[in-house]
Amino acid sequence: MTLSIAIIILTCLVSITSFSRHNSIDELSMWPYMVKEKNQYYRFITSGFVHADYMHLAFNMITLFFFGRYIEVMFQQLFGGKLYFLLFYIIALIASDIPCYIKNRNNPGYRSIGASGAVSAVLFAFILVQPWTKIYIFFLPLPAIIYGVLFLGYSAYMAKRGGDGINHDAHFWGAVVGVLFPLALKPGLAGYFLHQLTNFN
Structure with a gap:
C-alpha cells in the first residue's frame, strides 16, 4: 500500500466517524486560541484529518488520490526514500496552518479543519514537474x-x-510548501521546471 493511499484511508476513517460527533471535530480542529492558551500543538x-462534510472530504481525497501517488514515486526516485512523502505531507499540514494561527490566536470562536493545505502542496509539487x-x-x-x-x-x-468560512491562507501557503520543499532538497528542479515551462508543445 502506498503512503498516499494510507493517508486517504486514515483521513476518511477519522473524518467520517467525526461527522456525527461534533466534540471530536472540536478536539481535532485547528483552534488557534486553544493552541495558544493550552499549548495544543x-x-x-x-x-488535516477531519472535514466538514462528505463533499469537503471527497474533493480533498480525490485530488490526493490522483496526484499523491505520482509525487510519492517522484520523491522516492529523487530523494531515495518513501518517507520523504510523509515528511512533506506533515510539513505542509503544519506550515499551511501557521498563518491561520497567527491571525486567529486571540479569537476563541475560530476553528479550521481539512487537509486542503497539504493537498495543495501535493498538487503544486506536481505542477513544478509537469507544468503543461x-x-x-x-x-x-x-x-x-x-x-x-x-x-x-x-x-x-x-x-x-475573508468572510466565506474557508481557510484560503492554508490553500496558498500549502501551495508554496509544495514548490519549496522539493526545491530545497533538489535545487536542480528549478532548472527542470524552467526547461519544461519554455518547451511547451
Whole structure:
C-alpha cells in the first residue's frame, strides 16, 4: 500500500466517524486560541484529518488520490526514500496552518479543519514537474501551470477578503510548501521546471 493511499484511508476513517460527533471535530480542529492558551500543538496535524462534510472530504481525497501517488514515486526516485512523502505531507499540514494561527490566536470562536493545505502542496509539487499537463477543473481541461497561477491569485485575494468560512491562507501557503520543499532538497528542479515551462508543445 502506498503512503498516499494510507493517508486517504486514515483521513476518511477519522473524518467520517467525526461527522456525527461534533466534540471530536472540536478536539481535532485547528483552534488557534486553544493552541495558544493550552499549548495544543497537535492541532496543526490533526486538523488535516477531519472535514466538514462528505463533499469537503471527497474533493480533498480525490485530488490526493490522483496526484499523491505520482509525487510519492517522484520523491522516492529523487530523494531515495518513501518517507520523504510523509515528511512533506506533515510539513505542509503544519506550515499551511501557521498563518491561520497567527491571525486567529486571540479569537476563541475560530476553528479550521481539512487537509486542503497539504493537498495543495501535493498538487503544486506536481505542477513544478509537469507544468503543461492538463488537469480537469469541473470537467474543463486546463494546463496545470495556468490553474496554479489562477489558484494562487484567487487564494491570496480571498484570504485578504475573508468572510466565506474557508481557510484560503492554508490553500496558498500549502501551495508554496509544495514548490519549496522539493526545491530545497533538489535545487536542480528549478532548472527542470524552467526547461519544461519554455518547451511547451
